[in-house]
Amino acid sequence: MHRDSLFDQDMEIHRITSNEIEAAQDLVSTLDESKKMKEALYDCAVNPASTNYGFVAKVMDEIIGAFVVSKDVNLEYYISHFHIQDQILIAEQDRKSHTRMIYSCVNPIFEKSTRYMLKELLRLTQKTCLYFEVNTATIIPTIFHELVHIRSRRFPHFLDRKWDHERFDSEDTKKKKEEDTRNKVDGCNRDPLDEKEAPFALCFSTRRMLSEAKIIKNARIVVVGASDTSISFIEALLSISYLQFTNIVLVAPGGLPHNHFVEKKENLKCYSTSYTTAELKKLMLESRVRVINARMVDIDRSDKNIVLHDDTILPYDTLILGMGIQDKTLNTLGYASRGIASTGDLQRADQILSIDDPHLYQHLRVGGSLINILTDKKRVKNCVIYGRTLHTYCCIQGLLQRGVKPEQIILAIPASECHVEENYDEVEERLKDMPFIYPEAFEDYSIEEKIQSLIESMGVTIIKNTRLIEIIEDPEEGLEAVLFKMLDIPDEEEEEEDLNIEEKSEGQESMGSNAAGTEEKSFSDENKENEAEYIKQKKKRKKNEKEVECRVLISAGHKDVDQDVFSAIHNNGLVYNGRLIVDKNFQTTDPSIFAAGSLCEFSGRYKALAQGKPLRMDRYNGREMGSRLARSVFDIYDTQANQEGEEELPSFYLPVGHGGVLPGDILYYHIKTTNPLLLNPNSEEVENRKSLTCDNLNGQKGHFIKFTFNSIGLIDSVTYMGSEEVVLQSLWSFVGLHENYLNQLTSRFEEGIIPNVVEFLSENWAIALYHEWFGDFCLRMRQSVQRMTDVQAILEKAFEMTKNGEGIAREQIEELKKYVDPKTVRMVQDETLEFIKTNMNHLPMYYIPQKEFE
Known part of the structure; x- marks a missing residue:
């Protein structure tokens, strides 16, 4: 502790004056944004009409802190883009009681007094709420740890595009915008309904929060x-x-x-x-x-x-x-990935990588040794990607973006049980774990065919139903080739024949050089021993073995x-x-x-x-x-946490998913439930609904979407593939919803009324489904209606239908709807209108009659 910090009780904070400009500017001169802060402090000191306040903190007549805060903020933007409601009751706060910290600088000796300084700033400006924006290039200041991070909000969209909605601003809204622009309110140029996530993070505190000391936990x-x-x-x-x-x-x-x-x-x-x-x-x-x-x-x-x-x-x-x-394919072959220190008897080579290598992006960076090998126009070399997971296709896309030509990429797809069977004693246990330790790249075979056809048309070579059995290295050059066993060809010895010069040359041309168009290997008189050894090895090759030349190998197989x-x-x-x-x-x-x-x-x-x-x-x-x-x-x-222990095992409800960018810049996402329906644990679920599949993907343009349903009509999974970005959280919101939420989509699609499901789900009627609070609204409604007599009677009928493990068909659901009391329907409608009315800043496309607001 510095001795001067003991004088913090004598600290004085006040508005900056013209006499203090030079001393304050000296304090901030070492900051990255010192020029902007000096200008802001000068403006606050000499311009009475400035839109900001400037303050200095002094101890013994020496300036130890300088601050610039706004006189007002664009509160509507903060409300629509951040979860401020989680921290304060907006309606209880005076509209003019909000301010933003624009710049701050505190002498490190007095950092412990930061909280006191912030409280004084709020007191002197007569504000109750303080905000601080963190952009990508923002240097985190001392005050940061006294603030609370606020989660950002997103606007409800399905496809990442603007709403098809003619915007209408009321006269009051227009007047407020004009007034803010005239007064140059901080952030007045930001549109609260810009339909984009805020490009910055937001931190926040209030006078009350600053008055309550945080409990410091120094535990490691x-x-x-x-x-x-x-x-x-x-x-x-x-x-x-x-x-x-x-x-x-x-x-x-x-x-x-x-x-x-x-x-x-x-x-x-x-x-x-x-x-x-x-x-x-x-x-x-x-x-x-x-x-x-x-x-x-x-x-x-x-x-x-x-x-x-x-x-x-x-x-x-x-x-x-x-x-x-992690990916364990290389370990089964006696190798470890380049970025993982060799352990035990595992070998390591610079050109051999696992998709889970912690330094994968460093090894395959543009300008790095491996990418230079693959992009060298004089000595073109190949890259083999080995695996059957989604990683393999995303890796191809990543290499293409780094300048690797598709003709140099070879995708080798092994059988599903390759390298996995030795880890399991029981087949049943292995089959149960396979979807999680070695999942298929795509849940729909038609998607796999479509993507494989696309990458083959680009020039990528695909070897199917194979198994990597050997990695061939050169003592000087490193990785030279890999040897595959073709599982479609019977395991027989190749007949040995005398190889003439033509056969020898033909044999030296590997699958890899065919794919990449590389020059054939030629032997000089100086390495006849290598030639003889090569011929000897070729004689020993079986018919179902294929040697592929490559200088880089990337594995993406089963995990352990x-x-x-x-x-x-x-x-x-x-x-x-x-x-x-x-x-x-x-x-x-x-x-x-x-x-x-x-x-x-x-x-x-x-x-x-x-x-x-x-x-x-x-x-x-x-x-x-x-x-x-x-x-x-x-x-x-946490001393304030509930100390009563739960006796039950934790339950998990959120779906799981994965996605990536495929070759051709095609986006792919698959989201599925973690709670499959178990009407009868002793029997398999009845399939009484067809999946809904809409394929409008033509080449690299368009959309593909697929919904699967369980036996009572809940959405079990959703798959999207297309050239247009989709909002991930919106895909998530589908899983667990009943198909009836989709506005009769299933029947109307089967009848040909809706030719493009993705476009249909992007229309205005569906926007509320993607609102971040719609799930909470549905939960509240379920809890409310379950107490009603008519709904309880319907639930009893539904239980009778499903007690033997059978589901509820669509026709049966239509019959059950007839028992719903009109009062229940009216209550649901009223609550839905109230939900939309409360969230009109994110749902302006819905029309609510004016009398509903009175």
């Missing part, structure tokens, strides 16, 4: 892995307004996922749909927690620390294991636990039985170690409580698991 919380679960866990901890965690560390191999690329089409992998890239950026995790780019290789439970790959020791009080499972993670778990006595075992509170056998995510599984003793639901966590949504994990950790660090 170490989170391993940058998965959805880990990010959601950290987000939940940081969202508690009365707690401040000062020592959260995120160990993220390769860094945070959204920092690897600028545009989606540059991504090399498919991705989870739990978080969008924009959401991750606005969380500002790099500014709120310490992020370490490293891999955990060991845990020391006795000393409470973890060991990183560079032998760094990282101590913890609470350890969160949130990493997922990372070897270092497994060793750390096993060597420290944590229970592992195919997955890391945790209790209902996500706690391992060590009370200071928690875990969640695809690496984990609930203990078998909860099987009865699970009621048929799987215990493995890779079946559930990672973001939802992270928030539930945070509840368990709250009990340790």
Whole structure:
């Protein structure tokens, strides 16, 4: 502590005067935006009509802080773009009581007095709410940690396009805009109905919040892995307004996922749909927690620390294991990916990569050694992508964006059981896990055919139904070729024949050089030994073996636990039985170690409580698991948390999904439920509804969408593929809805009335379905109508229909509708109008009669 900081009780804060301009400008001269701040302070001091206030904080006649705040804000923009209502009651606040911190600078010696300074600023300006915007280039100031992060809102859309709506502004609204523009109100040029997410993040505080001291938690919380679960866990901890965690560390191999690329089409992998890239950026995790780019290789439970790959020791009080499972194809062949230190007997080569390599984007960066090899026009080389998951197609797109020609890319698709069968003793167990550890690239075979035809037309070579059996390396050049076993060809020895010069030359031309148009290999007199060895190997090749020349190999196969993670778990006595075992509170056998995510599984003793639901966590949504994990950790660090333990196993409701950009800049998303209908656990669900599939995708333009339904009409999954961006949250909102919400879409599509489902779902009638609060509205309505007599009678009839495991057909639902009381219908209509009326700033396309507002 600096001795001058002891004089903070003598601090004085007041409006800046012309005599203090020079001293204040000297204070801010080291800032990146010093020029703009100097100009703003000067304007506040000499211009009485300035739109901002300028303040200085002084101790013993020396300026130790300078601030510029706005006189007013565009509150309507904040309300429509951020969840301000979560923090304050807007109606209870005076319209002129809001201000924005534009610039701030505090001498580091007096940082501990930041909260007092902010309270004084609000008092002197007669404001109650203070906002601070964080743009991409914003340097996080000292005041940041005294503020609360506010989640951004999104406008309801299906396709990412403007509403087809003729906008109407009332006379009052027009007058307000003109007045704000005339007075140059801060943010007056922003349109509250611009239908776009705000390009910045927003932080906030009030006079009351600043008067209530936050509870400081200095406990060392170490989170391993940058998965959805880990990010959601950290987000939940940081969202508690009365707690401040000062020592959260995120160990993220390769860094945070959204920092690897600028545009989606540059991504090399498919991705989870739990978080969008924009959401991750606005969380500002790099500014709120310490992020370490490293891999955990060991845990020391006795000393409470973890060991990183560079032998760094990282101590913890609470350890969160949130990493997922990784691609293991290379390990089955005795190799480790380039960015993973070789462990045990595993070999490593610079040109051999796994799709889950933490440094994949660094290795395949534009201008890097591997991309230079693949884009060298003088010596064209090939890249083999091996796998059958969605990653493979996204990787092709990523390579094309990096300048690799399609003729140099070879996609090798193995059989589904390749490299997996040795990990399972029972076939039934393997079949149960396959959709999660080695999922098909596409849930619809027609999509797979369409995409494969597209990439073949581009020039990409596809080898189907094969198995990688050998990686061939050159001692000097590294990776030289790979050897595949063609599973469609019987396993027979090739007859040995004397190879003449022509046959030899023909044999040297591999599949890879055919695909890329590379020059044939020629042997000089100096390497006759290599020629003889090559001929000898060719004689030994079987008919069902194919050698493919390549200089880069990327695998994207089945997933399992990372070897270092497994060793750390096993060597420290944590229970592992195919997955890391945790209790209902996500706690391992060590009370200071928690875990969640695809690496984990609930203990078998909860099987009865699970009621048929799987215990493995890779079946559930990672973001939802992270928030539930945070509840368990709250009990340790939050004295105000509910200490009553839940006896039941946590239930998960959010759907899961994945997506990516396919070759041709085609977007693909698949969202499905995690709670399939179980009317009768002992029998399979009855299929009484056809899926709805609408394919208007022609080449690289158009849309494809598919809905699947369960036996009572709820949407089980939705798949979208097209050239036009769709709003992910809107796809999510479909899963779990009843088909009747879709405005008779199924019957009208079958009759040919609706030729393009995607365009139909983008029309104005459907916009309310995509509103972020529509799900909460539906839940409230269900709870309300369930208490009504007529609805209870209908539910009893529905139960009778389904008690034997049978579903409810569409015709039966139409019959049940006849029993609904008109009063119930009127109540639902009134509540729907009230919902629209309350959210007119996001739903202006709906017409509400004027008398409804009176």
